[in-house]
Amino acid sequence: MLINGQCGDSIAVLDRGLQYGDGLFETIAFIHGNAPLWDRHMARLSEGCRRLALHQQDAVRLAHEARQLLHRDDASTDRQVIKIIITRGEHGSAYFPREGDATRILYTRDWPQRVQQGIALHLCRTRLATGSPLAGLKTLNRLEQVVAAAEIKNAGFQEGLLCDADGFMVEALMSNLFWLKQGVLYTPLLDRCGVSGVMRAEVIEQAEHFGMRVQEVRETPEMLDTAEAMFLTNALGLTAVGEFSGKLMDVDAVPLKIRNAIQQLLS
Amino acid sequence: MLINGQCGDSIAVLDRGLQYGDGLFETIAFIHGNAPLWDRHMARLSEGCRRLALHQQDAVRLAHEARQLLHRDDASTDRQVIKIIITRGEHGSAYFPREGDATRILYTRDWPQRVQQGIALHLCRTRLATGSPLAGLKTLNRLEQVVAAAEIKNAGFQEGLLCDADGFMVEALMSNLFWLKQGVLYTPLLDRCGVSGVMRAEVIEQAEHFGMRVQEVRETPEMLDTAEAMFLTNALGLTAVGEFSGKLMDVDAVPLKIRNAIQQLLS
Numbered sequence: 001m002l003i004n005g006q007c008g009d010s011i012a013v014l015d016r017g018l019q020y021g022d023g024l025f026e027t028i029a030f031i032h033g034n035a036p037l038w039d040r041h042m043a044r045l046s047e048g049c050r051r052l053a054l055h056q057q058d059a060v061r062l063a064h065e066a067r068q069l070l071h072r073d074d075a076s077t078d079r080q081v082i083k084i085i086i087t088r089g090e091h092g093s094a095y096f097p098r099e100g101d102a103t104r105i106l107y108t109r110d111w112p113q114r115v116q117q118g119i120a121l122h123l124c125r126t127r128l129a130t131g132s133p134l135a136g137l138k139t140l141n142r143l144e145q146v147v148a149a150a151e152i153k154n155a156g157f158q159e160g161l162l163c164d165a166d167g168f169m170v171e172a173l174m175s176n177l178f179w180l181k182q183g184v185l186y187t188p189l190l191d192r193c194g195v196s197g198v199m200r201a202e203v204i205e206q207a208e209h210f211g212m213r214v215q216e217v218r219e220t221p222e223m224l225d226t227a228e229a230m231f232l233t234n235a236l237g238l239t240a241v242g243e244f245s246g247k248l249m250d251v252d253a254v255p256l257k258i259r260n261a262i263q264q265l266l267s
Numbered sequence: 268m269l270i271n272g273q274c275g276d277s278i279a280v281l282d283r284g285l286q287y288g289d290g291l292f293e294t295i296a297f298i299h300g301n302a303p304l305w306d307r308h309m310a311r312l313s314e315g316c317r318r319l320a321l322h323q324q325d326a327v328r329l330a331h332e333a334r335q336l337l338h339r340d341d342a343s344t345d346r347q348v349i350k351i352i353i354t355r356g357e358h359g360s361a362y363f364p365r366e367g368d369a370t371r372i373l374y375t376r377d378w379p380q381r382v383q384q385g386i387a388l389h390l391c392r393t394r395l396a397t398g399s400p401l402a403g404l405k406t407l408n409r410l411e412q413v414v415a416a417a418e419i420k421n422a423g424f425q426e427g428l429l430c431d432a433d434g435f436m437v438e439a440l441m442s443n444l445f446w447l448k449q450g451v452l453y454t455p456l457l458d459r460c461g462v463s464g465v466m467r468a469e470v471i472e473q474a475e476h477f478g479m480r481v482q483e484v485r486e487t488p489e490m491l492d493t494a495e496a497m498f499l500t501n502a503l504g505l506t507a508v509g510e511f512s513g514k515l516m517d518v519d520a521v522p523l524k525i526r527n528a529i530q531q532l533l534s
Contacts, residue, residue, distance in 0.1 A: 001280060010277040011285060013268060013352070013372055018278060020409035021288035052410070053417055085280070088413075094379075095409065095416035095440060105280055112361075129396035129460060131432020133414050141408035142287035142362065143319070146355075147400050149362035150320055165398020165459070173362060192432070193396060 001107035002065050015103055017087030020095065021140035023102070024048040027109070029236050029266060030080040033070055036265045037235060038063070040198035045086065048137045054088055055102045065106050079266075081109040081236065087140070111236070118242025118251045119232070121172065122157035123221055124148050128193045130164035136196040148173055159232065161221065161244070164193050168218045175232035175239070176200035179224055180253065186223075189216045199233040199262070206261045221245070229253035238262045268374035269332050282370055284354030287362065288407035290369070291315040294376070296503050296533060297347040300337055303532045304502060305330070307465035312353065315404045321355055322369045332373050346533075348376040348503065354407070378503070385509025385518045386499070388439065389424035390488055391415050395460045397431035403463040415440055426499065428488065428511070431460050435485045442499035442506070443467035446491055447520065453490075456483045466500040466529070473528045488512070496520035505529045 001009050016022035026041045035041070042059040049056050066082045084106050091100030126148040134141065152160040152173060160173050169188045171177055176197040178187045185207050190196050207214050217223075224230065230241035231254045238259060240251040268276050283289035293308045302308070309326040316323050333349045351373050358367030393415040401408065419427040419440060427440050436455045438444055443464040445454045452474050457463050474481050484490075491497065497508035498521045505526060507518040 003280070009281075010279050012277050013270070013374070014276075015285070016413075018282070018285045018352070018354075018407065019292075020413055021407055022410055022413050025286075052414065085285070087285075092413075095412045096420055097413055097417055107280070126400050127398055129399035129401075131394055132396035133393050133411055134396075139410050140285065140288055141410045143289055143406050143408045144400055145362045146283075146287055146289050146359075146364055147319065150364055153363055 001105065002069065003105050004103060005065060011087075011103060011105070012090060014090045015087055016090065016092055016097075017085065017103060017140055021142075022052075022092075022097070023085060023087030023140045024052070024054070025086070025138055025140060026084045027235050028066070028082045028084065030066070030070060030082060031266055032078055033067070035066070035082075037198045037202060040201055041235070044138065044196065044198060045084070048139070049086070051137060052088075052139075053097060054086060055100070057086060057102065057104065062104075062106070069106055069108050071108065079111045081111050083107055083109050085140070117240045119159055119239050120157055120243040121230070121232075121241050122152050122155050122160035123245055124151055124160040124162050124173075126151050126162065127165045128162050128170050130166055130192045132193045135193050136190050138195050145173055163221065167220050169221055169223075170194040171197075172232050175234040178203060178231050178233065179227040180229040180255065181227050183213070185212050185214045185255070186217055186219070187214070189218050197233060198235055199238070202265070203233050203238070203258060203262065206258055207255070210255075210257045212255070229255075233262070237266055268372065269336065270372050271370060272332060278354075278370060278372070279357060281357045282354055283356065283359055283364075284352065284370060284407055288409075289319075289359075289364070290352060290354030290407045291319070291321070292353070292405055292407060293351045294502050295333070295349045295351065297333070297337060297349060298533055299345055300334070302333070302349075304465045304469060307468055308502070311405065311463065311465060312351070315406070316353070318404060319355075319406075320364060321353060322367070324353060324369070324371065329371075329373070332371075336373055336375050338375065346378045348378050350374055350376050352407070384507045386426055386506050387424055387510040388497070388499075388508050389419050389422050389427040390512055391418055391427040391429050391440075393418050393429065394432045395429050395437050397433055397459045399460045402460050403457050405462050412440055430488065434487050436488055436490075437461040438464075439499050442501040445470060445498050445500065446494040447496040447522065448494050450480070452479050452481045452522070453484050453486070454481070456485050464500060465502055466505070469532070470500050470505070470525060470529065473525055474522070477522075477524045479522070496522075500529070504533055
């Protein structure tokens, strides 16, 4: 683990990352030492720093430090995950932020166990607060997700669909949602809450490249009753949904071109 | 600073308090070594632990550790502030929480500089997301407050009134809001977002004790146009509002009985 370029594994209690969740993070897939979505991660991080008035990060330095951490000479090193956390450090007084260098943390995480294609998706009762000034950003304020995760676990599922307080679909706990209907690819709007995923952006670009129509919509889960296919995306891949709300979904109806494109990207 | 009863000033990067803001805090006023609102702080903390499925804290142990930290033999010790932070530690995997002892942090903070009675209150453009499963709790997810604080500072104010995404009043940045109109004391409902302040509860109880009618309402800031007085409360006291939205407010119209009761409580 590197903290501001030095080996370490702890931060000050007074760091605003702990005090207020005053910071951002990125979870980045490295395949054979390269991060195919690196530029998208850096763009989101930069947008987050801009919106939170955090010091902009030097992407070259981040890449250099990530490479220092990647395991070498190991058969299991084809796929690795690096997590980057950026906090405002101790710069501020109570909620009021002050100019100053951010705290920069990088470390490797295990690549999660492969989620089977055909995952069963729980519809969460836990709702996301809506109309957030943080909408779209991957901030350190993730307690709603923790509450939803407890619900998902108790219900015996691995992933769950989250709606906002008004009942509109937003995203899954650890991924973004897409569904297919009559040749159109749909995904929820993320202008009022939710995290704007890097793989979501990649899938939208790929789909449009293949000539598909993609629509960002504000819809309730009822719209999924007539969906022909559903899939989830995050920085580590694409997963077809096999069951939702007691209904079996056709895993093979997920557009093959998109699946292949993402698989190729991560291989 | 005490961390799980031991001297220390840092926590693990992997602590969920940093990773997700997975925790709670309390900021507690000690007057001559006693905390007049202790029971209310402990009740809120307990309610938070229950709702977040965090291990319940032993209030006797917390009181014992707080006392260890209070400065002695010092003329400035009449008023001290103890902050308590409770996190889920490292118990969990990604968002999914697991059973386990919480991380318990206590430390002293400076009593903030006395805010002048007659404070000018800014009306924030920054909105709080609404419909939160965390409504009422004092969690470590406070980034909306940081964004609002930057706005308040840039506007040249010390405090600001926050509305929710639907435009209804919620609270001020660091305090709860009350206003008086035709003998009735009003304060915003906190069922959809906001922090349910310990002093807010105390003021409501005192006001009712004095025979005043108190109403929790969902109202827009326009309702303040005809308010006869406004005041803010937090764990450290009560502050009359002297100016809001270009309108001067009568500081002396804040009910004297309530002011005196709170002043006495904290003396």
